[in-house]
Amino acid sequence: xxxxxxxxxxxxxxxxxxxxxxxxxxxxxxxxxxxxxxxxxxxxxxxxxxxxxxxxxxxxxxxxxxxxxxxxxxxxxxxxxxxxxxxxxxxxxxxxxxxxxxxxxxxxxxxxxxxxxxxxxxxxxxxxxxxxxxxxxxxxxxxxxxxxxxxxxxxxxxxxxxxxxxxxxxxxxxxxxxxxxxxxxxxxxxxxxxxxxxxxxxxxxxxxxxxxxxxxxxxxxxxxxxxxxxxxxxxxxxxxxxxxxxxxxxxxxxxxxxxxxxxxxxxxxxxxxxxxxxxxxxxxxxxxxxxxxxxxxxxx
Amino acid sequence: xxxxxxxxxxxxxxxxxxxxxxxxxxxxxxxxxxxxxxxxxxxxxxxxxxxxxxxxxxxxxxxxxxxxxxxxxxxxxxxxxxxxxxxxxxxxxxxxxxxxxxxxxxxxxxxxxxxxxxxxxxxxxxxxxxxxxxxxxxxxxxxxxxxxxxxxxxxxxxxxxxxxxxxxxxxxxxxxxxxxxxxxxxxxxxxxxxxxxxxxxxxxxxxxxxxxxxxxxxxxxxxxxxxxxxxxxxxxxxxxxxxxxxxxxxxxxxxxxxxxxxxxxxxxxxxxxxxxxxxxxxxxxxxxxxxxxxxxxxxxxxxxxxxxxxxxxxxxxxxxxxxxxxxxxxxxxxxxxxxxxxxxxxxxxxxxxxxxxxxxxxxxxxxxxxxxxxxxxxxxxxxxxxxxxxxxxxxxxxxxxxx
Numbered sequence: 214x215x216x217x218x219x220x221x222x223x224x225x226x227x228x229x230x231x232x233x234x235x236x237x238x239x240x241x242x243x244x245x246x247x248x249x250x251x252x253x254x255x256x257x258x259x260x261x262x263x264x265x266x267x268x269x270x271x272x273x274x275x276x277x278x279x280x281x282x283x284x285x286x287x288x289x290x291x292x293x294x295x296x297x298x299x300x301x302x303x304x305x306x307x308x309x310x311x312x313x314x315x316x317x318x319x320x321x322x323x324x325x326x327x328x329x330x331x332x333x334x335x336x337x338x339x340x341x342x343x344x345x346x347x348x349x350x351x352x353x354x355x356x357x358x359x360x361x362x363x364x365x366x367x368x369x370x371x372x373x374x375x376x377x378x379x380x381x382x383x384x385x386x387x388x389x390x391x392x393x394x395x396x397x398x399x400x401x402x403x404x405x406x407x408x409x410x411x412x413x414x415x416x417x418x419x420x421x422x423x424x425x426x427x428x429x430x431x432x433x434x435x436x437x438x439x440x441x442x443x444x445x446x447x448x449x450x451x452x453x454x455x456x457x458x459x460x461x462x463x464x465x466x467x468x469x470x471x472x473x474x475x476x477x478x479x480x481x482x483x484x485x486x487x488x489x490x491x492x493x494x495x496x497x498x499x500x501x502x503x504x505x506x507x508x509x510x511x512x513x
Numbered sequence: 514x515x516x517x518x519x520x521x522x523x524x525x526x527x528x529x530x531x532x533x534x535x536x537x538x539x540x541x542x543x544x545x546x547x548x549x550x551x552x553x554x555x556x557x558x559x560x561x562x563x564x565x566x567x568x569x570x571x572x573x574x575x576x577x578x579x580x581x582x583x584x585x586x587x588x589x590x591x592x593x594x595x596x597x598x599x600x601x602x603x604x605x606x607x608x609x610x611x612x613x614x615x616x617x618x619x620x621x622x623x624x625x626x627x628x629x630x631x632x633x634x635x636x637x638x639x640x641x642x643x644x645x646x647x648x649x650x651x652x653x654x655x656x657x658x659x660x661x662x663x664x665x666x667x668x669x670x671x672x673x674x675x676x677x678x679x680x681x682x683x684x685x686x687x688x689x690x691x692x693x694x695x696x697x698x699x700x701x702x703x704x705x706x707x708x709x710x711x712x713x714x715x716x717x718x719x720x721x722x723x724x725x726x727x728x729x730x731x732x733x734x735x736x737x738x739x740x741x742x743x744x745x746x747x748x749x750x751x752x753x754x755x756x757x758x759x760x761x762x763x764x765x766x767x768x769x770x771x772x773x774x775x776x777x778x779x780x781x782x783x784x785x786x787x788x789x790x791x792x793x794x795x796x797x798x799x800x801x802x803x804x805x806x807x808x809x810x811x812x813x814x815x816x817x818x819x820x821x822x823x824x825x826x827x828x829x830x831x832x833x834x835x836x837x838x839x840x841x842x843x844x845x846x847x848x849x850x851x852x853x854x855x856x857x858x859x860x861x862x863x864x865x866x867x868x869x870x871x872x873x874x875x876x877x878x879x880x881x882x883x884x885x886x887x888x889x890x891x892x893x894x895x896x897x898x899x900x901x902x903x904x905x906x907x908x909x910x911x912x913x914x915x916x
Contacts, residue, residue, distance in 0.1 A: 310894030321886025490712035
């Protein structure tokens with residue numbers, strides 16, 4: 214196992230998580246043209262919920278796979294419910310307002326949720342149990358890939374493929390794409406836009422919850438502030454790939470993760486985020502609509 | 514009962530929120546000692562607050578649909594007040610008198626808070642050029658503020674230059690940095706611009722945090738001198754008062770300059786740029802120049818505010834220049850009602866003074882502040898002052914009457 218391979222895997226792991234969170238940003242942006250600053254907080258709340266549920270289950274004597282499944286499912290459901298509620302409270306009343314008003318209420322929501330978790334739980338770092346399962350198969354490949362790296366990469370790939378299929382082939386997916394393309398026209402063809410927006414928030418939040426669960430398990434500790442940095446990075450990834458584009462968010466996440474991993478590995482570990490942001494600026498100067506973004510022709 | 518359906522809905526919403534907040538609010542686990550604390554009382558709190566708030570919200574919605582107000586009444590009270598010179602002149606005199614008397618009646622602490630608010634008025638007005646007038650969404654405005662503060666601190670530390678030399682120097686350096694950021698992002702639109710400005714600000718902050726040889730790292734720079742007054746020695750209290758008046762003077766200058774800019778040729782070009790980029794180009798406006806001047810002028814005020822901030826607090830470190838600051842300044846501009854000077858001033862006072870006076874609430878301060886931001890946006894999505902563009906009335910000339 215050499216250094217390069219290590220960095221590559223680390224970047225891939227990190228990038229998959231960024232991609233999972235970035236999908237929520239890009240889906241919401243595609244439909245509402247809103248940067249949902251509270252999205253990172255949903256990811257943080259999911260990690261906290263999973264921690265609470267897992268701890269209680271472990272104290273009841275449960276172990277292994279059942280804890281992971283139960284804690285995971287509850288965390289994902291709760292994250293989805295939070296996403297749904299946040300949209301109803303902070304964004305829905307602002308549907309008709311100028312584009313910056315929901316942005317400010319999103320920032321307000323982000324501050325609110327951070328402080329809510331800090332006050333109700335704790336401001337310290339909490340240790341997060343490793344929920345990822347152990348098996349003989351994972352031990353056998355541990356020579357060239359760490360078990361949690363493997364699980365993160367595989368899980369996020371499966372989730373992303375599932376999402377792409379959902380958007381491509383189901384009726385709901387088609388309605389979502391239609392709403393993203395032209396909200397009024399979609400409404401005229403009988404799409405219930407409010408319901409589609411709610412579902413977008415639910416799906417995006419669930420994806421963020423999966424990301425939160427995986428990374429919390431991998432890193433091993435959480436606090437109320439983790440959502441903020443992850444949110445900014447994931448948003449960067451979404452823009453890097455071309456905001457509004459689903460494959461763009463995935464690619465952007467991976468590029469960002471690899472850039473950070475190689476940058477910290479070969480140049481300097483102090484400037485982790487600087488590499489991510491520099492790559493972003495360079496790519497946007499060369500391709501102003503992101504890597505996979507549509508170059509939108511503007512008309513008067 | 515008159516409000517039966519509303520009460521029922523509020524109850525449903527309260528139940529939903531109790532369910533939603535259950536794991537975070539009620540359960541607290543201690544994984545080290547394996548203890549679970551169940552705080553059942555919190556359910557009652559969440560339920561009551563949710564029920565009351567949702568009920569009030571529904572009543573508000575009900576009232577709004579039942580008796581829509583006449584158009585003129587849609588303007589908030591103080592905006593109607595501003596439209597009438599008979600009313601606003603005495604008010605201006607009152608505000609001026611208050612501003613003059615304030616430092617001699619208030620405590621040292623309150624003067625300091627007010628000075629901070631005045632700095633934010635300058636920042637808000639500066640960002641207003643970029644976001645409010647030119648429509649360039651800048652999420653990294655704090656970078657220019659940092660450039661100003663660090664230029665004062667570092668140039669003073671290394672070369673011993675004074676406040677009055679460095680005030681324009683800091684402003685100029687920030688303007689230069691503004692052009693530097695402006696150039697690569699000229700091609701970008703909307704939210705791409707937003708994220709790139711954010712990226713620039715984060716890069717600057719991280720460099721300041723890690724490049725110890727240049728910036729003294731996270732520990733920051735202390736003992737930055739306060740501004741001098743013709744070599745007179747001032748006590749701490751006196752210098753706070755002096756700083757306050759200095760800020761008042763500079764705020765008045767800012768207001769004057771921005772007011773004049775707004776209605777100048779370049780100001781109208783910015784508004785045109787904000788409304789429609791392509792149409793604006795078609796009208797013969799140099800897009801590059803308009804955008805760069807917006808960045809440079811916006812950054813100038815941030816640079817000046819940065820110098821003043823460093824001189825006021827006498828200590829700076831990178832932690833003062835996080836994304837949260839940019840977000841606060843942006844909140845001031847949006848809440849003020851994009852492009853309105855009076856709105857920005859009121860919003861800056863509200864956003865800076867509110868958390869300070871909420872200090873009595875202790876830990877709940879930021880929680881309520883977040884909620885207040887959402888509330889202010891939901892109730893006044895266009896901001897406190899609805900910007901109205903100047904309208905030009907067509908006056909038929911003699912020539913046209915003859916034809």
